[in-house]
Amino acid sequence: MRRHGVLVALTLVVAACGGAGDAESTVVAAGTTIVDNGVVEYLVAESPFAESMNVLAATSAEALTLLEQGAADLAIVHAPDRLATFLQQNPQAQSAVLFQSRFVLVGPPDKVAEYDGLSAPEAFAKLALRGDAFVTRADGSGTYESESKVWEASGVDRTGAAWLTTTGQGMGFTLQVAVDREAFIWVEEGTLVGSPLANRVQAVELADADSYPNIYTAVWLDSGGDAGSLVGWIRSPEGDNAIAAMNDALFGRRLVVQVRG
Numbered sequence: 001m002r003r004h005g006v007l008v009a010l011t012l013v014v015a016a017c018g019g020a021g022d023a024e025s026t027v028v029a030a031g032t033t034i035v036d037n038g039v040v041e042y043l044v045a046e047s048p049f050a051e052s053m054n055v056l057a058a059t060s061a062e063a064l065t066l067l068e069q070g071a072a073d074l075a076i077v078h079a080p081d082r083l084a085t086f087l088q089q090n091p092q093a094q095s096a097v098l099f100q101s102r103f104v105l106v107g108p109p110d111k112v113a114e115y116d117g118l119s120a121p122e123a124f125a126k127l128a129l130r131g132d133a134f135v136t137r138a139d140g141s142g143t144y145e146s147e148s149k150v151w152e153a154s155g156v157d158r159t160g161a162a163w164l165t166t167t168g169q170g171m172g173f174t175l176q177v178a179v180d181r182e183a184f185i186w187v188e189e190g191t192l193v194g195s196p197l198a199n200r201v202q203a204v205e206l207a208d209a210d211s212y213p214n215i216y217t218a219v220w221l222d223s224g225g226d227a228g229s230l231v232g233w234i235r236s237p238e239g240d241n242a243i244a245a246m247n248d249a250l251f252g253r254r255l256v257v258q259v260r261g
Contacts, residue, residue: 025053025054026052026053026054026073026225026227026230027054027056027066027071027072027073028044028053028054028055028072028073028074028075028076028227028230029058029062029063029066029067029072029075030056030057030058030063030076031057031058031059031060031077031078031141031142031216032057032059032141032170032171032172033078033101033141033142033143033171033188033191033214034076034190035055035170036170036171036172036191036194036195037188037190037191037193037195038194038250039190039246039250039256040055042242042246042249042250043234043239043242044230046242046245046246047230047233047234047239047242048233049226049229049230049233052226053226053230056072057170059139059142059170060075060077060078060140060141060142060145061079061139061140061141063076063077064077064083064086064219067093067219067220067221068086068090068221073220073222073226074218074219074220074227075219075220076098076216076217076218076219077216077217078143078214078215078216078217079140079141079142080142080145080215080217081145082140082142082145083095083217083219086219087219090221093219093220093221094219094220094221094228095217095218095219095220096217096218096231096235097215097216097217097218098218098231098234098235098258098259099215099216099243099256099257099258099259100213100214100215100216100257100259101188101189101190101213101216101255101256102188102189102209102210102212102213102214103143103146103147103186103187103189103212103213104186104187104189104203104204104206104209104212105120105123105185105186105187105203105204105206106178106184106185106187106192106201106202106203106204107132107178107183107201107202107204108183108184108201109200109201109202111132111184112202112203112204112205114130115127115206116204116205117205118206118207119206119207119211120150120154120206120208120211120212121153121154121155122154122207123206124150124151124153124156125154125156127163127184128154128156128158128163131162131163132163132183132184133165133183134163134164134165134184134185135165135166135174135177135178135181135183135184135185136164136165136167136185137166137167137168137169137170137171138166139167139168139169139170141170141171142214143186143187143188146186146212146214147186150186150212165177165181165183171187171188171191172191172195174187175187175191175192175195175201176197178201179197179200179201185201188214189214189255190251190256193251194250194251215259218231235258235260239258240258243256243258
């Protein structure tokens with residue numbers, strides 16, 4: 001795996017990006033999930049464009065803002081509602097679905113059995129009823145958008161709940177907080193499996209476990225340059241092979257699935 005030329009910045013410092021259109025680099029603003037779990041770094045490094053790519057970790061909201069402001073050339077996001085609004089407001093934008101993983105509910109190993117067999121909304125409602133600790137990102141991310149829909153379906157009003165901790169931070173950091181507080185968390189599966197904290201939590205066996213796909217879509221505004229070329233490569237047979245190798249290298253099993261649409 002080549003890593004030369006790939007910069008992963010976990011804090012958004014737009015001034016350091018050089019701005020979109022910089023002849024020396026293409027700025028990719030990607031969801032913190034696929035930065036934290038290594039997916040985007042792996043694929044960029046394996047692509048023919050590794051030398052010209054700089055990667056920034058961002059929430060989906062931040063990535064789309066950076067793209068709209070010209071501070072990023074390509075956004076890889078996983079918040080479908082927010083993306084739909086962006087595309088409506090920016091009809092010139094181009095987009096392509098890349099791949100998907102899924103979201104899972106995890107918690108302390110000695111508590112998850114209480115929730116096995118429930119649907120995600122039922123589990124969330126029971127969490128609130130029991131007062132079991134829950135950690136949320138609440139940061140404009142695709143993970144938070146998905147989680148919010150589950151809360152809505154559960155019928156729970158979590159405003160001011162004592163059992164709820166809000167980080168406003170990325171996936172990796174929020175998972176650490178959940179582990180430290182022995183709390184439950186809605187998490188992207190690849191981030192969980194690739195984390196050294198994976199053995200300190202356990203996934204709830206939800207009855208509707210396959211109902212929460214985590215779909216990543218690439219969005220860009222300029223039809224030229226390496227942004228569109230990287231997207232085309234990821235969606236090519238060579239990209240498919242790289243995704244398969246990435247699954248083996250990072251997770252030891254197939255967690256990220258190619259999607260065409």
